[in-house]
Amino acid sequence: MPELPEVEVVRRGLAQWVAGREIAAAEVYHPRAIRRHVPGADEFAARLKGRAVLSAERRGKYLWLPLSGAEEALMAHLGMSGQLLVVDQDAPLEKHLRVRLRFVDGGPDLRFIDQRTFGHVMIAAMAGGVPEPISHIAPDPFEPAFDETEFARRLRGKHTEIKRALLDQSLISGVGNIYADEALWIAKLHWARPTQTLTRPKIAELVTAVRTVMAAALVQGGTSFDSLYVNVNGESGYFDRSLEVYGRRDLPCSRCGTPIRREAFMNRSSYSCPTCQRRPRPAR
DNA sequence: CGACTCTCCTGGGTGC
DNA sequence: TGCACCCAGGAGAGTC
Numbered sequence: 652m653p654e655l656p657e658v659e660v661v662r663r664g665l666a667q668w669v670a671g672r673e674i675a676a677a678e679v680y681h682p683r684a685i686r687r688h689v690p691g692a693d694e695f696a697a698r699l700k701g702r703a704v705l706s707a708e709r710r711g712k713y714l715w716l717p718l719s720g721a722e723e724a725l726m727a728h729l730g731m732s733g734q735l736l737v738v739d740q741d742a743p744l745e746k747h748l749r750v751r752l753r754f755v756d757g758g759p760d761l762r763f764i765d766q767r768t769f770g771h772v773m774i775a776a777m778a779g780g781v782p783e784p785i786s787h788i789a790p791d792p793f794e795p796a797f798d799e800t801e802f803a804r805r806l807r808g809k810h811t812e813i814k815r816a817l818l819d820q821s822l823i824s825g826v827g828n829i830y831a832d833e834a835l836w837i838a839k840l841h842w843a844r845p846t847q848t849l850t851r852p853k854i855a856e857l858v859t860a861v862r863t864v865m866a867a868a869l870v871q872g873g874t875s876f877d878s879l880y881v882n883v884n885g886e887s888g889y890f891d892r893s894l895e896v897y898g899r900r901d902l903p904c905s906r907c908g909t910p911i912r913r914e915a916f917m918n919r920s921s922y923s924c925p926t927c928q929r930r931p932r933p934a935r
Numbered sequence: 936c937g938a939c940t941c942t943c944c945t946g947g948g949t950g951c
Numbered sequence: 952t953g954c955a956c957c958c959a960g961g962a963g964a965g966t967c
Binding site for chain 2: 683730731732747765766767768769809810811815917918
């Protein structure tokens with residue numbers, strides 16, 4: 652649920668507080684947190700010891716810390732409830748602490764805390780500038796590598812609904828349920844609109860809406876809808892106050908006053924304005 | 936192969 | 952007050 656803006660907030664904190672430091676030790680408190688690191692916890696810790704963190708990078712919702720030595724990085728995905736916190740090494744261990752990194756400088760730890768355990772960390776080889784496990788995902792809309800023409804071409808070739816496509820990280824990365832609903836509201840598109848019926852100008856409008864809402868969220872430090880999204884210092888952003896549809900069932904649309912509706916879609920909630928976002932005709 | 940569903944997980948909230 | 956249940960949802964595995 653932390654989406655691109657929240658993950659970017661975390662990346663900036665890691666760049667400031669963790670980059671340039673040498674790892675003294677890694678401790679794994681819950682095996683599920685490293686389930687994608689196939690060699691296991693002991694190998695994970697051994698491979699990190701003595702390596703320096705070179706920088707902090709991001710694509711979509713994925714973060715990675717390139718490491719000194721071999722061409723590999725410590726990669727993280729926050730899932731729904733993951734947090735990467737920079738905390739004093741003497742601070743008490745958090746209830747949902749999953750992985751702890753200590754540094755040779757004796758400064759603050761980097762701790763991965765994750766209540767719902769959908770997030771994970773792993774060490775991954777680099778491949779073409781990104782960790783190999785995420786080589787299949789598309790650039791996010793803030794990267795120079797994001798090709799809007801290619802995105803439009805692939806989108807129009809799909810036989811699916813627009814919201815499903817927005818959440819497909821192989822088409823465009825970084826968009827999750829909250830910002831998908833917000834961007835669709837800005838572009839006045841219903842979530843069920845068939846992708847093959849979208850014109851190129853409408854797709855351009857939608858991409859602009861995605862960038863607009865995410866940039867606005869980033870300025871405010873991200874969204875803190877359920878208080879689990881925090882920066883590396885444990886602080887929440889304020890963008891939830893600016894949400895137009897997400898979580899606003901029965902509240903008036905700021906454009907037309909119609910009560911916002913909540914519908915089930917893909918086993919989750921979709922919020923939209925019944926007037927501004929007309930349901931597409933069922934004909935195909 | 937593309938489209939779509941299922942599954943993992945925990946704790947806060949709710950209704951009785 | 953306690954307990955059963957629902958809900959939040961990203962992404963990979965599995966199904967058709």
